[in-house]
């Protein structure tokens with residue numbers, strides 16, 4: 280049981296979601312060390328505003 | 344002739360009666376020694392589980408030492424200090440006379456927390472607060488695993504020593520749950536090392552959404568609050584100070600807000616992670632009343648005390664998850680629940696309070712990887 284849990288866990292990928300407060304555009308990228316929710320993200324690709332990290336979560340990769 | 348023909352018959356009777364004897368004998372043996380045999384098998388089972396616990400304990404200890412040494416600013420070899428710390432004991436106050444016991448428990452746990460922080464800062468001075476909090480958390484995990492291993496080992500050895508079948512049997516019965524919890528703790532170390540939000544951080548994540556662009560004030564150890572506005576109501580929002588791995592003191596903060604700052608609250612809304620039952624889905628939302636907060640009980644007591652004295656209704660919103668999910672990196676299902684919870688919070692505020700009211704929203708949980 281422990282092994283299966285570890286296997287399932289190993290398959291998770293952690294993502295960071297950046298959201299633009301002005302136009303609402305969301306970008307999903309891989310988690311980087313130092314990321315935290317509410318931290319300023321990169322510039323919005325649509326309108327150039329500074330985005331904010333709104334979510335960090337782990338997700339199983341899409342099945343191939 | 345009769346002698347010859349009688350021989351094989353007699354022989355076959357002998358074989359079957361021999362088998363009968365063996366069979367009866369084995370029933371007899373199992374009848375007397377069966378329990379002993381079963382005890383041997385159970386002891387074997389526990390010993391294997393104990394071995395796994397030992398591996399987990401050693402792993403977390405090594406992770407703790409590695410985290411301290413890899414921080415680069417460590418003064419000397421931290422191994423001995425950490426080993427000493429794994430056996431650090433917290434002695435709970437006597438509760439024969441329960442009056443005022445909560446204050447005593449709070450005093451003791453506060454002393455302990457301060458000691459841990461001081462210890463960490465001493466091993467790795469000048470480290471940023473996030474890393475100190477992560478080190479505190481990892482140290483706490485290693486201590487828990489050390490305790491779990493020690494206690495299981497104690498009952499295993501005691502059971503074997505006293506030949507207590509029932510003791511070993513009970514131990515074997517709870518072993519899967521113990522291993523599950525230990526496994527969750529080991530996995531938590533990876534999340535903490537990277538500073539990622541854990542499932543338990545869903546409360547702070549939701550609170551942080553209401554704190555955007557508002558001035559923050561400190562209202563208790565490691566606890567921050569903002570004062571904002573929502574549809575004509577004054578909205579107070581509090582959470583532990585992130586992105587450090589703090590849980591803060593929401594109980595003390597709420598008490599301070601009501602009794603010291605004299606804010607006449609009309610409602611308190613608490614958002615927290617809750618352990619799901621088997622069969623329940625991760626990220627399921629439950630609504631209810633009462634102080635939604637775990638831990639040793641100090642904060643829960645304070646919130647119940649102050650809310651009942653001042654007749655303030657306390658509403659609870661819970662996000663379900665397993666113990667593993669609560670202390671490892673936040674799952675997508677939990678993160679996605681936050682939108683629904685926000686809708687629910689807004690609805691509770693609109694339905695249970697009126698314009699001009701004062702409402703407190705408290706995001707409860709470990710706020711690692713969640714700022715404000």
Ligand SMILES: [Zn+2]
Nearest residue numbers: 299302323326
């Ligand atoms: Zn934009």
